[in-house]
Amino acid sequence: MKSMTYGEARQIARDLAKDTLENYWSGSYPVDPVAIARSAGIEVYSSQLGVDTWGMLVGGDNSVTMYLDKDQPLNRMRFSAAHELGHYMTHTASDERLADYVKVIPAGKGYVDKRSDAGRGNLFEVIANEYAGALLMPEQELRRMAKADDSNISIARAFRVSVDAVAYRRKILAL
Structure with a gap:
């Protein structure tokens, strides 16, 4: 399997965000990542997720669910929603550059966005963070x-x- 650089990962994220904006965004600011997620078929819930979790994305049998920690500031919650949406779009994109790296998110599996530095530097986290910035x-x-x-x-x-x-x-x- 070919390895991916951080620069390549960031470019993929920007391209995915641009595609998302073209396909799901109303065109008005600020961009609403929750509305976009729901338009993409993701169920979105606000819950208490604990002291080290901003958000999570969990696969289901025929769906994906996003959970956002309700105790975070609104601007951070918007970023968390965009970040989790980035994970979803990464896994559903038909981008050839991702073919060797992603598969469908299996039921009961997914991503947990930690408040701590856990997972920092992981290519999927780099993509999700860059995607969130490019989307918002x-x-x-x-x-x-x-x-x-x-x-x-x-x-x-x-x-x-x-x-x-x-x-x-x-x-x-x-x-």
């Missing part, structure tokens, strides 16, 4: 805002994400 802060609009010299605070407010998420995405995109 579409590149073209972020570039427009950066060119207009909007502050990270005003950009975060417009996209309803954290200032840290804006700063990281701007760094990744060299803005």
Whole structure:
């Protein structure tokens, strides 16, 4: 099996996010990852998930369910929803670059997004995080805002994400 670089993983994530926006997004800001997930056929629930879990995605017999920790701040919950949606889209994409890496999420299996650093650096987590940033802060609009010299605070407010998420995405995109 061919190995994938982080750069390749990030590009795949951006492409998946762009496809998702083209196929499921209403076009109005802020992007609503829960509405997109539901449109894609994912059941979404808000629950208490414990002290180390932001969200999870669990396969079913003929469905996938997303759980979001209800005790997280709203902007973080939006990122968690987008992150879990990234896992789902990674596993359902017909992208040839992913053919050697992904399979259908089996019933009772899936992903758990930890608050701790557990799993950091894993390619699927890199893809899900990059996907979330690209979905919630579409590149073209972020570039427009950066060119207009909007502050990270005003950009975060417009996209309803954290200032840290804006700063990281701007760094990744060299803005």
